[in-house]
Amino acid sequence: MTTTIIKTTTKILTPLILVFGSYIILHGHLTPGGGFQGGAVFASGLALLIVANKYETIKTLFEKVPLSVFESIGALGFLGMACLGFAGYTFFKNVIANSGFPIFGGKTPVGINPGYLNTGGTLSYMNIFVGIKVLAGLTSIVLIFFLIMRRERDEW
Amino acid sequence: MIEHLPALMIAVPLFGAFIAPLFKKKQNIAAIWAILITAVTVGLSLLLMYQVRLNGVIVYVFGANKPTLVLPSGYKVPIRIMFEIDGIGAFMAISATLMSFIGALYSYSHVKAESGLEKYYALLLLLEVGILGMVLTGDLFNLFVFLEIAGIAGSALVGFRNYRGEASEAGIKYLIVSAVASLMVLFAIGILYGEYGNLNLAYISKQVSFNTLDMIAFGLLFTSFAMKCGSVPMHYWVPDAYTEVPAGINPVLLVSTYASLYALFRVSFTLFANISLSLTRIGWIMSVLGVLTMFIGVTMALVQKDVKRLMSYHAISQTGYMLLGVGVGLTVLSDPKALAEFGRTAMAGGIFHIINHIIYKSLLLMTAGALFYVTGTRNLNEMGGLARKMPITTLCFIVGAAAISGIPPFNGFASKFLIYESSYRLNPLLAVFAMVTSILTLASFVKVFASAFLGPPLEKFENAKEVPKPMIVAMVILALLCILFGLFPDIVLDKLVYPAVDALIKVAQYQTWGGLA
Numbered sequence: 056m057t058t059t060i061i062k063t064t065t066k067i068l069t070p071l072i073l074v075f076g077s078y079i080i081l082h083g084h085l086t087p088g089g090g091f092q093g094g095a096v097f098a099s100g101l102a103l104l105i106v107a108n109k110y111e112t113i114k115t116l117f118e119k120v121p122l123s124v125f126e127s128i129g130a131l132g133f134l135g136m137a138c139l140g141f142a143g144y145t146f147f148k149n150v151i152a153n154s155g156f157p158i159f160g161g162k163t164p165v166g167i168n169p170g171y172l173n174t175g176g177t178l179s180y181m182n183i184f185v186g187i188k189v190l191a192g193l194t195s196i197v198l199i200f201f202l203i204m205r206r207e208r209d210e211w
Numbered sequence: 212m213i214e215h216l217p218a219l220m221i222a223v224p225l226f227g228a229f230i231a232p233l234f235k236k237k238q239n240i241a242a243i244w245a246i247l248i249t250a251v252t253v254g255l256s257l258l259l260m261y262q263v264r265l266n267g268v269i270v271y272v273f274g275a276n277k278p279t280l281v282l283p284s285g286y287k288v289p290i291r292i293m294f295e296i297d298g299i300g301a302f303m304a305i306s307a308t309l310m311s312f313i314g315a316l317y318s319y320s321h322v323k324a325e326s327g328l329e330k331y332y333a334l335l336l337l338l339e340v341g342i343l344g345m346v347l348t349g350d351l352f353n354l355f356v357f358l359e360i361a362g363i364a365g366s367a368l369v370g371f372r373n374y375r376g377e378a379s380e381a382g383i384k385y386l387i388v389s390a391v392a393s394l395m396v397l398f399a400i401g402i403l404y405g406e407y408g409n410l411n412l413a414y415i416s417k418q419v420s421f422n423t424l425d426m427i428a429f430g431l432l433f434t435s436f437a438m439k440c441g442s443v444p445m446h447y448w449v450p451d452a453y454t455e456v457p458a459g460i461n462p463v464l465l466v467s468t469y470a471s472l473y474a475l476f477r478v479s480f481t482l483f484a485n486i487s488l489s490l491t492r493i494g495w496i497m498s499v500l501g502v503l504t505m506f507i508g509v510t511m512a513l514v515q516k517d518v519k520r521l522m523s524y525h526a527i528s529q530t531g532y533m534l535l536g537v538g539v540g541l542t543v544l545s546d547p548k549a550l551a552e553f554g555r556t557a558m559a560g561g562i563f564h565i566i567n568h569i570i571y572k573s574l575l576l577m578t579a580g581a582l583f584y585v586t587g588t589r590n591l592n593e594m595g596g597l598a599r600k601m602p603i604t605t606l607c608f609i610v611g612a613a614a615i616s617g618i619p620p621f622n623g624f625a626s627k628f629l630i631y632e633s634s635y636r637l638n639p640l641l642a643v644f645a646m647v648t649s650i651l652t653l654a655s656f657v658k659v660f661a662s663a664f665l666g667p668p669l670e671k672f673e674n675a676k677e678v679p680k681p682m683i684v685a686m687v688i689l690a691l692l693c694i695l696f697g698l699f700p701d702i703v704l705d706k707l708v709y710p711a712v713d714a715l716i717k718v719a720q721y722q723t724w725g726g727l728a
Contacts, residue, residue: 146215
């Protein structure tokens with residue numbers, strides 16, 4: 056399946072796709088998209104890498120990456136951000152927004168503006184955690200399909 | 212902290228579910244972790260029931276400044292996702308948490324030899340989250356989301372023994388049925404949202420009127436929830452799913468089926484109260500569906516040879532009793548005199564039967580799982596003479612079989628008797644069918660008892676031993692509950708069942724968020 060065309064295209068495209076995925080995740084509270092969409096884009100970049108490389112390389116590489124741990128971290132982080140609201144408010148209350156917290160805690164300006172990254176509070180953190188979970192989950196799905204398919208292909 | 216109880220009901224099992232996959236290397240710890248988390252949720256749900264009995268409807272608005280802030284200043288309609296918990300929600304929550312605990316306890320030894328257990332327990336806890344969300348939520352779209360969570364976690368668990376072809380088939384079947392049902396639910400929610408621009412159950416229920424669109428939405432919701440609770444024309448997935456799922460998941464899967472039944476009741480009694488109050492036909496449809504379900508289920512159970520499959524068909528048949536009881540109540544909902552005379556009793560019977568059935572059917576399916584654990588087969592013709600080898604399992608089976616057949620000192624009798632009495636008042640034929648079903652149930656369980664436990668000891672089971680302790684403890688707890696609920700039905704009825712019935716009948720209370728708006 057791996058040809059020179061795929062390899063060359065992957066070299067050029069993958070960094071772009073990964074950056075674009077991170078952009079969608081980080082700007083989830085400003086532009087269309089968010090954690091899930093960005094995570095999916097990021098995972099598609101990783102899928103391209105998986106497809107363009109050799110079976111053995113991928114196998115040894117991803118044995119070191121604890122994808123299921125990433126999934127748990129994403130989900131637990133999301134839950135943790137939601138639990139912040141227990142301190143005086145309710146579950147899922149956005150306690151960081153407009154609080155002056157240095158990261159994502161900036162004051163949201165009123166009126167027409169280009170959108171400021173340093174706003175959004177809990178929402179931005181949740182986007183990041185969802186992004187981590189989705190990219191780990193989708194990548195492991197692609198990886199499992201790839202590993203199973205390749206093994207059968209070798210047997211042909 | 213007590214005001215955050217509804218959120219904790221979801222947050223605690225979710226936390227447990229996401230921690231569980233981290234115990235990849237030590238699967239024993241994952242099992243103990245799941246038992247611990249489910250035990251905590253049992254405590255929380257009991258506390259929740261206590262609070263509901265104390266304060267009436269509990270409302271929890273997510274993301275607001277205060278849990279009870281339903282209408283923020285300047286708004287006439289609720290805008291946030293909220294949980295709205297009344298008697299029946301708390302009742303279902305108790306059933307769900309109790310059965311998750313029993314299931315986790317039983318699984319500790321039952322699936323010990325399998326691999327991938329950290330995912331098994333994560334899925335068990337996610338299934339619990341799905342059920343709890345479905346029964347506690349006051350938001351239509353949220354209901355759909357939790358229905359999906361329960362459906363996906365459930366289908367993964369049904370296909371857990373994926374080295375067996377039948378398990379994968381049953382898993383796919385369950386997945387397709389859940390997907391079709393949830394898509395229909397989503398479509399109906401879309402209709403309602405397009406019409407009223409809101410997703411809050413209480414808000415929409417005040418707006419619903421007699422127009423075609425609402426009737427279509429009602430029909431879709433009714434059918435899809437009837438499909439997911441295994442009522443008769445759509446019962447085909449139940450035997451496969453219940454047979455192939457590991458016995459430790461059976462209690463939880465049963466409750467997830469009845470969470471759909473709860474949704475069916477919620478939709479008919481609360482969401483479309485304006486329609487079902489003036490159309491007695493809907494109550495009749497539910498009752499007749501119940502009669503068909505119980506009768507067809509039991510006749511199909513009689514011919515089965517696979518012990519778990521036989522019990523699964525009985526699960527279908529027993530769902531019929533719940534539909535019949537609550538359907539009788541729904542029929543006379545607009546007639547206060549008949550409602551007070553027998554409608555309320557019928558609904559109490561139907562709802563009491565939910566928890567009774569969950570208890571004894573889980574017990575029976577778990578004894579079937581114990582038989583499978585010891586003999587390695589589910590075929591009744593290959594078993595025999597196991598009573599001496601497994602005395603406690605045999606005793607538990609006798610208790611469960613007596614309870615499902617409605618023999619007096621056990622819990623099945625208490626709820627079935629209420630249903631016989633009250634459905635007779637609506638139409639004698641309904642009660643006749645219910646009684647005949649009970650007799651047929653007894654007949655088929657006598658068959659199971661005779662072929663599995665009685666008879667001369669077989670040579671191939673010479674070394675058969677009683678199952679490990681955690682399985683025994685789980686079964687004995689349920690057997691004791693069977694006896695206790697049967698001996699003191701009045702306490703359970705007063706503390707758990709009648710609050711649930713009244714919550715369904717008193718729509719106005721739900722529509723005003725317990726007097727908050």
